[in-house]
Amino acid sequence: MTPQHPTAPLLQVRDLLVRYGETLAVNGVSLDVEAGKLIAIIGPNGAGKSTCFNAISGQRPPNAGEVLLDGKSISGLLPETIFSLGVGRTFQVTATVPTMTVRENVQVALISYHRRTFSPWVSARRLYREEADRLLELIGMTGQRDRACGVLAYGDLKRLELAIALANAPRLLLMDEPTAGMAPAERNELMALVARLAADRGIGVLFTEHDIDIVFSLAHRIVVMNRGQLLATGTPDVIRADPRVQEIYLGRDDHTGSAEKQPS
Amino acid sequence: MSLGLFLAQALTGLASAATLFLVSVGLSLVFGITRVVNFAHGAFFMVGAYVGYTLTNYFAASDALSYWLCVVAAAVIVGAIGMAVELLLMRRMYKVPELFQLLATFAVSLLIDDILPIIFGPEDLLAPRVRSLRGGIDLFGARMPVYDLYMIAAAAIVLLLLYIAITRTRWGVLIRAATQDRDMVGALGVNQAWLFTGVFTLGVFLAGLAGALQLGRTSANLGMGTSAITEAFVVVVIGGMGSVTGALVAAILIGELSALGVAYFPQLNLVLMFLIMAAVLAVRPSGLFGKPEALTRQHEFSDEPPLRAISRPLAFAAIALLALLTIAPAVLGTYGLSVVVDVMIAIVFAGSLYLILGPGGLVTFGHACYFGVGAYAVALGIRYAGLSFASALVLAPLAASLFALAFGWLSVRVSGVYFAMLTFALAQIVWSVVFQWYDVTGGDNGLIGLWPTSLSPLVFYFVTLALTAGSIAILGWIPHSALGYALRVTRDSPARAAAIGIDVRLVRLFAFVIASLFAGLAGGLSAFAKGSVFPTAISIGRSIDGLVMVLMGGVESIAGPVVGAAMFYLMQTEILRYTDRWRLVLGVLIILIVLVFPKGVVGSISQRLRGEESR
Incomplete structure (x- = not known):
């Protein structure tokens, strides 16, 4: 929706460094996300993928390096500020409100996006109801919109997270394992939807995913991480042929050998 | 001030710091392992003093050795009491919500508060002083009580032993491991239950030791428990929960500040303590040596159903009640009307607390602060500015929300037990200022004769x-x-709230100020209803009353605090007719609510109704 400069990528991450005590969880990672493109981060467990997401979205400010959105630095900003700049995100462990209905979960994100949070006199029940319903229709949850979020199946929560992340009409979507815990058919469906949204609305998508088939069929570019470091970046074909990637994934290191089995 | 006097003050400060350290390190260790903030910790400190008094008297301890033996024996006895409490009560508490843990331990302190005077009588008790511990030594021309040096030495010995135990023994390894991840330690086959018992006993032992040691400086009195727990909370909030180093550094800071503060700015002492706490929290919300809390923890009432529109029967009931109360003056006499007024004031107070506790999910132990500020605003406004009834009543919520803005700004920087401790400490500071500022507030005597002569009781009733x-x-x-929706997101999923652009602290502050505004209004009304104001309006007792009212009713809807406040008030009035051991009754009542009836009356009824619907 926002016109993009053809030369400047939507998101630029430069030499990102995040430290947990003595551990370098992310060590000098650089990557770009262009509008309308799907970029996947892959790597074994503990490679630093989620930490990357948290550093970009402000949940865990980076210790060094820079995060640029449209060429402007957003590193170190609060998550709520980054949200207001048009960044939506989903969480690896779903973060929804169990005591609200599905629709209310989306409504409250819309209320915040439209800056109506500090209105003690406005009834939230009616605010942005249609808009919320449209988002729920998009992800195919119309039938469940009045159910309490606390009783949903895990796969449905994951889909709901997407609807919430879309509430601020994001230009950049950060999806940390959006399909973990879903059935294979559901996964393909959800990620196909994400790909369609990215293309239609010009949303840049950065995602992690354990299902290698999805990654290689949908991602425009793949970033491979291992132990906090960037191992390789390239198109699916380049990555597939990279011997170092094969080494990690085919298990020459015995401790990473089983890391990429699909969750059952 | 001469150098000698300064040094003497500094050493006195260090002696106070010794007591503070012993009390707070126990509190902090217990929290580190069990995640329970033990509100009864101050009460155990007090028991230490009383048991120490009894032992030194019984054995007529006249030499230093027997005195120290009595002190240690007192600590052991208090530790044993602590162990019994852990085995009987605390064990059932580790899995329940924080609010219930805090309330249950507070209930223990209520029981102790009422049982001690039954055994020892209400007077302050002065232990026999041992000659060899009594004197002073000269220090650059100032006299320094030698007992203070012993206190410092005792704390140093405990610190050293703790350090060795934690760094060198297997038990210490377990403590450190369990502080990091207690479930993992359990999974590795360590008997968690006994680890918890051990640490709880140790913590209470240290509190008892501090209390018994205190006998050499002051008398044993019934107020020492509350002041000890307040200071201990300030220390752990500044030092960081679960950190021994933090407890040490903060205890020295506060001890010295109090001692030197008394010497240099006696009037500003408490304000200084507040400013230090504010400064530390502004920079490091989890304290000097504390670890930041994880933001992802789910709220404890997560099985609460989605909010529904107010149901028709409930709306009818409310209208019927309102109609009944409108015609009540035709039936009820003056006394009856005053009872109804008191109940209504309790309802407004409990209702305001509900907003913070229910949708806000924040446990406050200092809500009385805003009630009291409202009440005192009325009293001071009438006394010193000659305000009219109406303008005084406007001033009350205004003053309360101003205080709430300042204190809330500080408090919303933390959450969970930190929030509870901080709101408590702030309220206690205001209480102390009101209590001590005799010239303006009348201190203990309060301010009386507030009823405006032009006001008729009937008008006041309808207002x-x-x-x-x-x-x-x-x-x-x-x-x-x-706002309410945003508030519930901050309660249930702070990480999600931030990710959808909700400023968690600002939303909480907003709700906190709104709630305090109504608490202030209730306080203002109560000043008129009673015609007087006393420091008890701000006391921890009133904050707890509010919590019990809300919990008796239930936190899931506004009907809870309304029903709860009415029940609580009538029950209290009824029980007080038969006994003045109200705290004993209240303590038992709280423990019953926590163990048997955690959803409150309204919550339990609506849960039952929902259960039948789904069948």
Whole structure:
């Protein structure tokens, strides 16, 4: 929706460094996300993928390096500020409100996006109801919109997270394992939807995913991480042929050998 | 001030710091392992003093050795009492919500508060002083009590032993491991239950030791428990929960500050303590040596159903009640009306607390602060500015929300037990200022004769009725509003709140100020209803009353605090007719609520109704 400069990528991450005590969880990672493109981060467990997401979205400010959105630095900003700049995100462990209905979960994100949070006199029940319903229709949850979020199946929560992340009409979507815990058919469906949204609305998508088939069929570019470091970046074909990637994934290191089995 | 006097003050400060350290390190260790903030910790400190008094008297300890033996024996006895409490009560508490843990331990302190005077009588008790511990030594021309040096030495010995135990023994390894991840330690086959018992006993032992040691400096008295727990909270909030180093550094800081503060700015002493706490929290919300809390923890009432529009029967019941109260003056006499007024004031107070506790999910132990500020605003306004009834009544909520803005700004930087401790400490500081500022507030004697001569009781009744109805309508509405929704997101999923652009602290502050505004209104009304104001309006007792009212009713809707406040008030009035051991009754009542009836009356009824619907 926002016109993009053809030369400047939507998101630029430069030499990102995040430290947990003595551990370098992310060590000098650089990557770009262009509008309308799907970029996947892959790597074994503990490679630093989620930490990357948290550093970009402000949940865990980076210790060094820079995060640029449209060429402007957003590193170190609060998550709520980054949200207001048009960044939506989903969480690896779903973060929804169990005591609200599905629709209310989306409504409250819309209320915040439209800056109506500090209105003690406005009834939230009616605010942005249609808009919320449209988002729920998009992800195919119309039938469940009045159910309490606390009783949903895990796969449905994951889909709901997407609807919430879309509430601020994001230009950049950060999806940390959006399909973990879903059935294979559901996964393909959800990620196909994400790909369609990215293309239609010009949303840049950065995602992690354990299902290698999805990654290689949908991602425009793949970033491979291992132990906090960037191992390789390239198109699916380049990555597939990279011997170092094969080494990690085919298990020459015995401790990473089983890391990429699909969750059952 | 001469160098000698300064040094003497500094050493006195260090002696106070010794007591503070012993009390707070126990509190902190217990929290580190069990995640329970033990509100009864101050009460155990007090028991230490009383048991120490008994032992030194019984054995007529006249030499230093027997004195020290009595002190240690007292600590051991208190430790044993602590162990019994852990085995009987605390063990059932580790899995329940924080609020219930805090309330249950507070209930223990209520029991102790009422049992001690039964055994020892209400007077302050002065232990026999041992000659060899009594004297002083000269220090650059100033006299320094030698006992203070012993206190410092005792704390140093405990610190050294703790350090060795934690760094060198297997038990210490377990403590450190369990502080990091207690479930993992359990999974590795360590008997968690006994680890918890051990640490709880140790913590209480240290509190008892501090209390018994205190006998050499002051008398044993019934107020020492509350002041000890307040200072210990300040220390752990500044030092960081679960950190021994933090407890040490903060204890020295506060001890010295109090001692030197008394010497240099006696009037500003408490304000200084507040400013230090504010400064530390502004920079490091988890304290000097504390670890930041994880933001992802789910709220404890996560099985609560989604909010529904106010049901028709409930709306009818509310209208019927309102109609009944409108015609009540035709039936009830003056006394009856005053009872109804008191109940309505309690309802507004509980209703305002509900907003913070229910939709806000924040446990405050200092809500009385805003009630009291409202009450004192009325009293001071009438006394010193000659305000009219109406303008004084406007001033009350205004003053309360100003205080709430300042204190809330500080408090919303933390959450969970830190929030509870901080709100408590702030309220206690205000209480102390009111209590000590005799010239203005009348201290203990309060301010009396506030009833304006032109005001008729009937008019006041209808004013109260209208304000109560309006307050409850607003407080019940807010959870349904945009703000209320945002508030519930901050409660249930702070990480999600931030990710959808909600400023968690600002939303909480907003709700906190709104709630305090209504608490202030209740306080203002109570000043008129009673015609007087006393420091008890701000006391921890009133904050707890509010919590019990809300919990008796239930936290899931505004009907809870309304029903709970009415029940609580009538029950209290009834019970007080038969006994003045109200705290004993209240303590038992709280433990019953926590163990048997955690959803409250309204919550349990609506849960039952829902259960039948789904069948």
